[in-house]
Amino acid sequence: MRCQIWHGYTWRMTKPAASPLRERTRRAVRGELMDVGMALFARQGYDATTVEEVAQAAGMSKRSFFRYFDSKEDLVLGNQESIGEEVAQALAGRPADEPPWPALRRAFDLVVERMDSAPDRALILLRMLNDTPGLMASQLARRSRWRELLVPHLHARLTPEGASPHDPRPLALAGAALACYEATQATWLASGGTLSVGLLLDDAMSAVAPLET
Amino acid sequence: MRCQIWHGYTWRMTKPAASPLRERTRRAVRGELMDVGMALFARQGYDATTVEEVAQAAGMSKRSFFRYFDSKEDLVLGNQESIGEEVAQALAGRPADEPPWPALRRAFDLVVERMDSAPDRALILLRMLNDTPGLMASQLARRSRWRELLVPHLHARLTPEGASPHDPRPLALAGAALACYEATQATWLASGGTLSVGLLLDDAMSAVAPLET
């Protein structure tokens, strides 16, 4: 069966490299499914589009669709996880003597740039999230994963020594910064994408706590 | 049909009073369904319990269950909305010259007390949310409704005059405070309910911004 000892170590859930060709084709199929799906969603709405339709439009069966994505939501929000990791990485890369709040602001520069560079795509996605409650809920859950990725780096910043197991502060800081980012997104969406994402985020975050030391 | 003109005004979605008796029995049935459902969920898990089981245990059909609750999640998270309104009301009741951040802290006193007064029930609920991703997602979505209830009152505090349509600050403040509350809940849960909710919330919020003027 699966998950057995293999060359001396056990692997779980992740297939080991799986031959670069197969991995590439898999990526390609995933990409096309995303394109096809997003096109259908944009045209006739997320809820009004069945998984079967997407699969059919991509030339496969519903059953095969679920071999490429864990769920319908995954098709839309699959990237979120990796973006969160990038943000956490950016936070880790900030100078150690920088206070948490400005460091968090800088860590979000990456996603700000991403929105600035492709505002149309971002607008479509945000609009879809906004009028699809189930999708919004799912995204909030994935966002709350971002928090957990940020926590360890904040923890190091707050208490350089040792572990304080029941300290709410790193979680609070990460969550607060995330809330500012979400407020930014909402306001930017309400403005139809005309306002500057970076300036909005500056406004939002400095309304909660001062950004400059 | 429904939703027609009736005595001169149109009503939408809400039945007008619907005879106090029927309303009372309806409340009673909802209450019993909640009790029965929560008991089953606590015993055998949320996902492992079907709506049919809950309905059966309460002596009714699945179809009727969905006449009392919009969804399975609604059985668990139905109260959330009204709690959010209470918090918003508490915020509105704070003195007008109090800065937003301490005012938000005080607005949460209500829910802090609620957790303090029934820690067992709170623990059970939090644990259930924590190991049921779908439920967690749904709760985050409902929490984001709290934000919107808080926004108008914060808006009044920030800019006493007129409307600034594209101001991210009220949303950011409300979201940040909520994030502190959620961090508090998470930490309290991790401590097995031993720590003081009020002190944790003080810690969390003052890590983000100073609470005392």
Place this chain on the structure above:
DNA sequence: CCTAACTTGGCACCCGGTGTCAAGAATGAC
């Protein structure tokens, strides 16, 4: 008591998601 309004259960149905299986295609060893 009688009628109009509401409630109920049962049924069929939709959709997202999963287990299973048999057939087909690619891979890799010889």
Place this chain on the structure above:
DNA sequence: GTCATTCTTGACACCGGGTGCCAAGTTAGG
């Protein structure tokens, strides 16, 4: 090139949450 192993695929059945519909029962109120 052959052959066995492995991966991929589609089809089918199934589950559970959720809804539309309808016929029968219950209640409210004149």
